[in-house]
Amino acid sequence: MEILVCVRRVPDTSENEIELNGSGDIERDDLVYSVNEPDNYAVEEALRIVEKSGGTVTVVTVGGDDDEEVLRREMAMGAKNGALLSDDAFNGSDGRGIAEILAGFVKKGHYELILTGVQADDGAAQVGGMLAALLDYPFASLVNSIEVEHGKLKIGREIEGGNKEMNEIDLPCVLSIQTGINEPRYVGMRGIRQVASLPVPTFGAPDLGVDGRAGSAGAKVRRMDYFTPPEGKGAEMLEGSTDDIVGRLIELLRAKGGVN
Amino acid sequence: MPRIFVYIVHKAGVADDSAAEMIAAARKIDVGQAPVAVAAGWGADFDAVCESLRGSFAEVWKIGNEALGYPNAELVRPALVKVLPAGSILLMPHSHFGTDLAPGLSIKMNAAYAPDVMDIEVLDKTTLKLVRQEFGGQVSAHVRCDISTGAVLTIRPGAFKPVESAPANGTVIDQSAQVGVLTARRRYIETIAAETGDVDITKFPVLVSIGRGIEEQDNVSIAEDLADALGGAVSCSRPVVDAHWMEKSRQVGSSGKTVKPKVYMACGISGSFQHLAGIKGSPFIVAINKNPKAPIFRVADVGITADILEFLPELTAKIRESAKGRVSRAAIQARTSADESDAGRPVLRELVKR
Numbered sequence: 001m002e003i004l005v006c007v008r009r010v011p012d013t014s015e016n017e018i019e020l021n022g023s024g025d026i027e028r029d030d031l032v033y034s035v036n037e038p039d040n041y042a043v044e045e046a047l048r049i050v051e052k053s054g055g056t057v058t059v060v061t062v063g064g065d066d067d068e069e070v071l072r073r074e075m076a077m078g079a080k081n082g083a084l085l086s087d088d089a090f091n092g093s094d095g096r097g098i099a100e101i102l103a104g105f106v107k108k109g110h111y112e113l114i115l116t117g118v119q120a121d122d123g124a125a126q127v128g129g130m131l132a133a134l135l136d137y138p139f140a141s142l143v144n145s146i147e148v149e150h151g152k153l154k155i156g157r158e159i160e161g162g163n164k165e166m167n168e169i170d171l172p173c174v175l176s177i178q179t180g181i182n183e184p185r186y187v188g189m190r191g192i193r194q195v196a197s198l199p200v201p202t203f204g205a206p207d208l209g210v211d212g213r214a215g216s217a218g219a220k221v222r223r224m225d226y227f228t229p230p231e232g233k234g235a236e237m238l239e240g241s242t243d244d245i246v247g248r249l250i251e252l253l254r255a256k257g258g259v260n
Numbered sequence: 261m262p263r264i265f266v267y268i269v270h271k272a273g274v275a276d277d278s279a280a281e282m283i284a285a286a287r288k289i290d291v292g293q294a295p296v297a298v299a300a301g302w303g304a305d306f307d308a309v310c311e312s313l314r315g316s317f318a319e320v321w322k323i324g325n326e327a328l329g330y331p332n333a334e335l336v337r338p339a340l341v342k343v344l345p346a347g348s349i350l351l352m353p354h355s356h357f358g359t360d361l362a363p364g365l366s367i368k369m370n371a372a373y374a375p376d377v378m379d380i381e382v383l384d385k386t387t388l389k390l391v392r393q394e395f396g397g398q399v400s401a402h403v404r405c406d407i408s409t410g411a412v413l414t415i416r417p418g419a420f421k422p423v424e425s426a427p428a429n430g431t432v433i434d435q436s437a438q439v440g441v442l443t444a445r446r447r448y449i450e451t452i453a454a455e456t457g458d459v460d461i462t463k464f465p466v467l468v469s470i471g472r473g474i475e476e477q478d479n480v481s482i483a484e485d486l487a488d489a490l491g492g493a494v495s496c497s498r499p500v501v502d503a504h505w506m507e508k509s510r511q512v513g514s515s516g517k518t519v520k521p522k523v524y525m526a527c528g529i530s531g532s533f534q535h536l537a538g539i540k541g542s543p544f545i546v547a548i549n550k551n552p553k554a555p556i557f558r559v560a561d562v563g564i565t566a567d568i569l570e571f572l573p574e575l576t577a578k579i580r581e582s583a584k585g586r587v588s589r590a591a592i593q594a595r596t597s598a599d600e601s602d603a604g605r606p607v608l609r610e611l612v613k614r
Contacts, residue, residue, distance in 0.1 A: 129363030
């Protein structure tokens with residue numbers, strides 16, 4: 001099966017605190033970037049399908065030169081091909097714009113299965129569903145199990161309360177992959193070095209036939225600024241020496257019935 | 261303003277509580293407009309849902325179709341595309357069903373899509389200014405949304421205070437005939453219930469809940485020690501289950517268990533809204549996190565900026581120490597009472613249990 005996995009490079013929130021600067025943007029200078037964690041699960045799942053039933057895995061991302069590194073990381077995991085969709089005309093794209101760009105790329109190939117991670121740093125969880133609609137393929141979100149059957153897949157979706165909704169879905173289709181579906185394989189520096197010289201072709205707006213359908217002009221949704229979320233009720237912060245904090249906390253827990 | 265529709269999620273004949281929150285969101289867009297409920301389903305349960313909606317909506321658009329007996333987004337979507345007028349605004353909860361249905365629906369309606377909306381302000385007739393969160397709730401963002409060709413918004417559960425609307429005595433308008441035959445290339449088979457697991461975290465008054473901050477599987481015992489000392493159980497957030505360090509049955513959140521403890525110790529948990537959705541009954545929440553900006557501090561009662569790997573063992577040791585002190589005091593008391601009468605027996609039994 002030919003599988004395409006859409007990935008994205010994002011600030012690694014396990015490595016960074018996200019700070020705001022004075023002008024309504026996040027402070028990007030010291031941010032450590034990595035591949036969007038859910039995307040690793042999607043790539044791993046694609047690799048497992050291919051290892052079992054043949055085919056190849058291609059990884060694709062929309063972005064700039066810096067974003068090539070996440071393609072190489074996923075190629076080090078085992079993806080055979082990478083493609084960078086990059087053009088100044090793509091700047092300012094909203095979710096639909098990104099989906100239009102990806103749809104342009106999908107149409108150049110013969111992919112039976114297209115995977116995305118469940119969501120990226122913006123928590124929108126939108127591109128997979130939009131891509132499916134643009135291609136007129138069936139879609140399922142939050143997929144946490146896949147079995148390949150003849151011409152179709154049997155998939156599980158994670159729904160409320162940890163329950164699992166089983167579906168049958170025809171190919172070709174688009175799935176957004178939930179974290180925890182597998183254990184993504186480890187990628188070491190050595191693996192990344194091994195793919196460092198492999199070609200990663202770049203495709204622009206004319207190559208993908210998306211002139212005018214991506215970029216800021218067509219974007220109906222646009223971020224204006226970032227701001228600090230309201231405090232809410234806000235916790236009483238315990239400060240002082242560890243001994244003081246522990247002592248105070250035990251008193252509070254005792255009062256609330258947490259310590260006998 | 262374009263016409264506003266509220267998509268009604270329902271189960272077993274009952275409309276989801278989220279409907280009242282959607283009405284609140286609709287009012288933020290146009291206070292003078294009564295939003296229309298739109299519901300899809302089949303059978304007697306579904307008829308009951310539509311009837312009940314008449315209580316809070318002036319108009320209820322009913323899409324009945326045998327294929328919609330189970331809410332399969334791949335079937336609901338084309339049905340809505342046929343029924344909703346061009347340029348409409350549709351509101352629905354940002355849930356597993358919302359993420360399944362809504363992004364593709366916005367494409368098919370040629371409408372804007374804004375997911376997980378937490379607040380709404382109207383800038384002008386064709387522009388909304390929305391509030392969302394990014395980076396797991398660490399920062400908020402204002403988003404400009406062009407609604408000139410309609411919009412689909414998924415609404416963050418709990419973000420809008422439910423509107424208890426005056427009794428509407430509304431009308432059910434049957435739109436089923438517009439839909440025609442529905443066939444999906446994705447077919448629902450069955451729902452498999454979550455596994456119960458070895459420990460039922462919903463039964464414990466104290467939960468020591470761990471997140472990514474536990475760092476590795478070997479450290480889980482640190483939380484187990486504290487839970488033992490407190491007579492509680494260890495629960496966790498999603499990353500711990502994803503890493504296979506704990507069973508899925510220990511996960512608190514919208515895709516895990518809903519818990520109602522007296523005390524919830526959130527240890528190394530950032531506090532995504534999906535996680536918080538699993539904590540009910542207003543427990544006393546203690547948050548311990550290295551990151552002073554972690555969203556969990558916004559909802560906790562007490563917060564401590566610390567590395568849980570260092571802090572939890574200290575806390576456990578102190579609790580054990582102080583419990584020992586209390587036990588020995590209680591033991592002396594018990595002995596004294598037992599000497600005098602039988603009244604001390606229950607205390608002794610308590611001690612034996614320890």
